[in-house]
Amino acid sequence: MTEEIIIAGFGGQGVLSMGKILAYSGMMQNKEVSWFPSYGPEMRGGTANVTVIISDERISSPILNWFDTAIILNQQSMDKFENSVKKGGILIYDPNGITRHPVRTDINIYTINAADESARLGSAKVFNMIILGAFLKLKPLIGAEYMRKGLEKSLPARHHNMIPENERAIDIGKSLVKQTYKLN
C-alpha cells in the first residue's frame, strides 16, 4: 500500500500541521512516511501545501506531481492541483470560498463543509481536523489509537488537553463528508 496525498490551501489553515499529524500517526502505525512542505515566502494568507506519503514500503520520491488524493482548501489550490489527481483518485474539498468547482469526470469528488462546521462549533482551530476526518473516512489507513498517538507526538505537551476535542472533530469530519461526483 502506498498513498500519495497533497494537502493545499491558505497559510494559517493548518495545512502543514494536518500533514504532520497524518505522517506522525502513520509512523506510529509502523508505516513509512514522508512530509514535504512548500516553504519560504508563504505565510498567513498566502498559499501553503504539503505532500504526505504513507506506505508499507521504502518511499522513493518525496516530491510528486500525481496524487492518489488531493485535499483542496482554496481556489488557487483547486486551479493548481485538480489536474494532479491520478485517474480514479479522489479529490476532497471545502466548498467555502470555491468559485470554480472541480469538473473532472475520471475521479471521485467529495466535499466537506469544515469551515462552516468549525464556525458553528466556535472553534476555528479544529477546522483541519474535520478535514482530516473526511480523509480518514474515505481512506481508513490509520487506526484511531494511532491517530491519538500521532496527536500526542505532534502537539506540544501543553496542548495535550485539546486532544479529545481534536478527536471529536475527526469524527465530525467522518460523518460530514459527502460525495458530489461518483466515478462509474
Next chain:
Amino acid sequence: MKEVRLMKGNEAIAEGVIRAGCDGYFGYPITPQSEVMEYLFANKTKERTGMIVLQAESEIASIHMVYGGAASGKRVMTSSSSPGISLMQEGISFMAGTELPCLLMNCVRGGPGLGTIQPSQSDYFQAVKGGGHGDYKMIVLAPASVQEMYDFAKLGFELAFKHRIQVMVLSDGAIGQMMEKVELDEQVPRWTDEEIVKLHPWAATGKTPDRKRNIITSLDLNPVKQEIINRNLQKKFKHIEETEVRFEKIMCDDAEYLFVAYGSSSRICQKAVALGRAKGIKVGLLRPITLFPYPTKELAKLAKQVKGMLSVEMSAGQMVEDVRLSVNGAVPVEHYGRLGGIIPAPDEVLNVLEEKFIKEKLLCKTH
C-alpha cells in the same frame, strides 16, 4: 528498540551532531537551514552534553570560530546555505591548508547570488572541486534522506578526524525541509581534555615541557617545503579516493540504462526507475553517496553494461562532468536538470531518458 522520531532533515543533523559528541556549533541563520541552530538552542545542548552553540556575527566569523575550535582538537561544525557557504570559502581553504578536521553542512538553495530559497544542487562544483583557493579536496557526503542527514553527522566527524580533513554534508532545501522517520542512536560522549591531548597530538592544547610547540598555520614561504606539504596533502586525497568511496545501486543488475543522481534528485530518480520498470524499460540508478571521493570505478564498470547514462541534477550540469570522466566515452552520457529552485518530477526525468536514448534509437532503426 531504537528511539524513532519524525524529523526535518535540518533537525536530524542537529540531533545527530549532539549525539555524535560535538563540542561546538558556530553559525549564522539563513533559509532554508535555520532550523539547525534553532533546534540546537531549543534542545539546551549546554545542559545536555556541554556542547556550545553560538550565533556568530557573520558566516565569516562562524567559519573562523570553527577554525579555532578545530585547532584545539574539538569536534566542531557550522552549517549554512549557498550564499553563506560562499562567504566561508577563505576559512575552508585555510582549514584545508592546516589539515583541521570539521563538519560543514550546506543546505543548497538556488543561485547565483542570493538566487532563491528553494532547493537546488548548483553548488556541486564548489563543494567537490574546491570552492576556495589552492589544491585541496574535502570529503563530500550527499544525504538522500532525513535518516542520512542524521547518520552523516556521526560519520562526518569520524571521517574528519580519521583523515584530518573537512567533511561537507551537501544537502539541499528539499532534504533539509522534509520530514521522515529517523532512528536515533545512543549518545557518544564528548572527548575530555585528556582524551584530546592523547588522540590528537597535533592539536593546540597547551605546550607541555615534554614536547615541541604545535603551530597551526598554512603559511610556509619556502617553496621546497611548501611543495612537500602539498604533495602530502595530495597523498592523503589519493588515499581517501582509494578507501572512502560510498554509493548505492538500485536495480542495476540487469539495467540497460542508468540514472546517475545524488541527494534529492536520486529520490526522484528512484521513483522514475519504478515507473520505467513498470513500462518494461530496464533502468537502474547509481547514487553516489560520497561526491568526493567519486564512485568513478563503479561507473566505469557499469559503462560496460548499459547503453546510456542520464545524470539528473538540479543544476545546469555539474556532476555530469564527473560521470563523463568516469566512463571516458564508453557510453553516451546526457544531463538533465532544472534550475532556480524547480524540482523535476519522476515522470519528467523518465521521459527525458526515453527521449534521449530509447526513442532516438527507434528512429534510427526505421531509417
